[in-house]
Amino acid sequence: MSKISLRRKPDSMSIVFVVLAAFILLFIFAPPLKTIFSSSPGTLWNTLLQEDVYSSILLTISAALMATMIGLFLGVPLAYLLARHQFRGKGFLEAIIDVPIVIPHSAAGVALLFVFGSNFLLGKIFHSIGINFFGAFAGVVIAMMFVSVPFLIDSAKEGFEAVDVRLEKVARTLGASHWKSFFRISLPLARRSIFSGSVMMWARGLSEFGAILILAYHVPFFRWNPVVAPILVADRFNYGLDYTRPVAALVILISLIVFIVLRTMAYRGEKA
């Protein structure tokens, strides 16, 4: 692709577009940066040492990680099937997968409660093996998973679609079973898309508020009883902006750092 040089005599459209672009970039950049820099590093450190803060952050990170793991285990096979097979109703199925993205998340929480609450369907089955969702870690996990797994499935599907099916066919003729051709050829070749989908899913899980609020407000987590970080930020806001700002700054900072590190890793992989 040829580079468009903005240094040449600028036309009116370029000028307008650059100004508009600057506005939207500022809009994205300014709030998180302002939040982070409005608290001193000392304040941030002291906030991090508060029990309800660090337990909340640990809960949020680990629940999102767990959701992503389960999402990988269950979502990657679906993504592969969608990438490799044409069937009636496929478009409908793909639309269904994206439903969690379009419905309000508090409503999603209610919907999850209907299926996973201990009086209902799946809830009963899981209850019989000792897993409860309401007000529990598992509830946080499924709430995060519900709202974030479409990102992983969509990305993994694109990754598999980009793998030439003839590579799998050649592998089969060379003696690989279905399983081996998947694990030796398709999966390694789609790994970047799966990885970046996982990062997106994990990050989306971290930020979930509405569904968790309904399903699992305070949850027992080791010896603490924390809420997830987005809820903690909202809770503290009830007591004033000064009280919530350092928590918000911490949550933003940690999310940003992890996001940047993972994105860089994925990008490196792409270049190599």
Next chain:
Amino acid sequence: MISIKNLKVDLGSFLLRNIDLGVQPGEYFIVLGPTGAGKTILLEAIAGLYPVLKGEIWIDSREITRLNPEKRGIGIVYQDQVLFPHLSVEKNIAFGLKMRKYPKQGIKAKIDAIAEIVGIVHLLGRSPGTLSGGEKQRVALARALVTEPKVLLLDEPLSALDPETRERLQQELREMHHRVKVTIIHVTHDFEEAIALGHRVAVLNDGRIAQVGTPEEILRHPSSEFMARFALSRNIFSGRAVDAEANYALIDIGGVKLAALTGLRDEVHLSLRPEDILISKEPLQSTARNSFQGVVSDITDRGSIVYVTVSLPPDFVCLVTRQSFEELQLKTGVRVWITFKASATHVF
């Protein structure tokens, strides 16, 4: 020996039907057909990669119609871009050996041996992304051959290459086949490729096998419109090339010696387009090296153009416009001169 009996395969928009083929051990067998004739699907059905509706596929005395592809011992090389991009050349070739649980200590020697045969020893450490088209096809060949398949399927293996590389690789395919003696089924839409490589050729058209025979038989007695059209579109001869002056060869095609621009010697094929041949009543004064007298033996009228067969012998099909045809007052039995340049011939 591989035999295909009454095979039926659904291609979505049409069917491959009544496919019956028998390929001898060590034979170089060509399936020739126009683009979209279902050639790739036929190969994939043989390899077990595409479902078969009806019919049977046998290798030697074993039926493999419903066998998984990994159990068949059939290798495949596609047209392009099908090396495993995340594995080095060496690991690409080792893949089949590992899958087939070949003893670890023997793998290296096996790879070296096949790399030597297809001339890629210097490429073993490279990544597929850095290879040229011709190099990739050699690696793909090595990867398929190293597992010693009973049958090797080649799906338009030369079509994605530039003409020069294609010609060289075609030559090498023939030599490789001499050395390893594997049974090959090679599909192509390229007539010259079919004629240069095939012991026998099956013509696939409209989902059916229209004709099976040696290249000679197929050309001299085309039984399908598709082949007949081709027979008119090229003059193809086989003969012996001997040295003439620098860069030139004289090719004896039985009866006449044609001057051609080529480095190839001994047994060769030569093609010549009908539109490159000039017809005249008197010998032409020109720089063209090939000029012969013959008799018009056949005329095929296609409206604005006319195919005129001139017999020296052998027969040369020439293309003239209707205007020239009428000006020259061509009729069967008329004596004419045909003239063409050495550079108009294609030797392969």
